[in-house]
Amino acid sequence: MGILSRMSYVVRSKINALLNRAEDPTETLDYSYEQMRDELQDVKQGIADLTTQKKRLEIQKRRLEENVEKHNDQAREAVRQDREDLARKALEKKQSKMTQIEELEGQIAQLQNTQDDLVDKKNQLENRIEEFRTKKETMKARYEAAEASSRVSEAMTGVGDEMEDVGRAIERAEERTDEMEARSAAMDELQDTGAFDDAISDKDSIDRELDSMRSGSEVDTELETLMAEMGKSSPSSEGDTASDEEIDAQLEELESSESSEPSESVDASADTDTETELEELENEEESRAE
Template sequence: MGLFTRMSDIVQSNINALLDKAEDPEKMIKHLILEMQDTLVEVRSVAATVLADKKQIERRIHKLEIESTNWQNKAQIALQKDREDLARAALGEKQRVAQALDGLYEQLNEAQEAIGKLQNDSSQLNDKLLEAKAKQKTLMIKQRTQSTRLKLRSSDAYNKVDTAIVKFDQYERRIDDLEAQVDAFDLVSETKSLSAQFDELEANDEIEKQLTELRKKVA
């Protein structure tokens, strides 16, 4: 697979879709990141080569432009000396240089286009790499969170919390029952015997005592 084709595939890829299909998302995202990093290294190497070629082409163009000017000057001098044959030969050399320059100008444009494409593609690839690393970090946090929750559920502390909640519910129920007994006494007719009224007071005192103890335990 060519470099540009591989870069295009990576840039256009949907990381979330790939991870949804993967059996092991963490392994998949790690593989993607490594592939992106390797591709970026290759892109930088290619870009360095193209830049070196561009500089060499520019140096050759500069030399030929100077040579073209020299042949033009020589043709003028030859005409001034009535040497049309030499002037014709000088213009012929200038034409040869011009043809060489046309080829170099074309190569320079191609190099500049290649550099522009490499810069654009490498920028997109780097953005994709940052996206993949952010996704990897999210997966790692999620995995650690799930592991922590699993350990907590299997620990004695989690079981103790469950037990405490159950006991608390039981205490609340007992308090409700005792308070209901107190309320029930209040509903009884006031026309009671003196003995019954004293019994009721004692019962109420006992209930209040139990309520106080239970409230302390709940608190």
């Protein structure tokens, strides 16, 4: 195969592939069906034209037959009048018309045969068109069903890809969330251990422990001084094991009890003063009465 032949073959194959991709089978079937209907219409038009020609010949044949009768009557009349020459001419014309009638009959018969053949072909074509229409509708239905199925498959494939992207996005979001939660927990742990204070303070762990011991000693000294002033015994160390919540609750109870005691003493003193004033008034009245 030469270069030009190969190029021609490649070009034809490319064009054929493009046409196959651009071709819509349903449109092709509809176009073929319309073409067959057009052919059927042409056959019917040909039959109509042929029938018209046959009718014209038949009309011409009837006119010739009328002329034959007319020439026959003319010959009879000429014989009665002893005009053999006129009778001969009339018969000659009659014979000419008879010849024409025979030719017309042959043409009419030929046209009739052609018409019969065209009618048969028309009927066959109509049957083929009807069969093709049924197959066409069936093929269109199958094609449309296959096309719909293909679109659904493509859509499902697209949805699958999209859902895969969504799944990856969710995984990334979960990883990011876990990372942030871990970071937050780490920050809380560092805050509890004082790592942040270490970072911003110049004191090391020994200095902070000494400060804590020094602060605790100062609190104990102040508590002993306060107990001595109020005549109480030295505090025991049992309360050191109590939690902060329990200590807060005990302090609130103590404050409430102390706030209630002064009010009772005030009421008692008020009653005593009132009784004293009443006794003084009674004494003054008795002295005045004397």
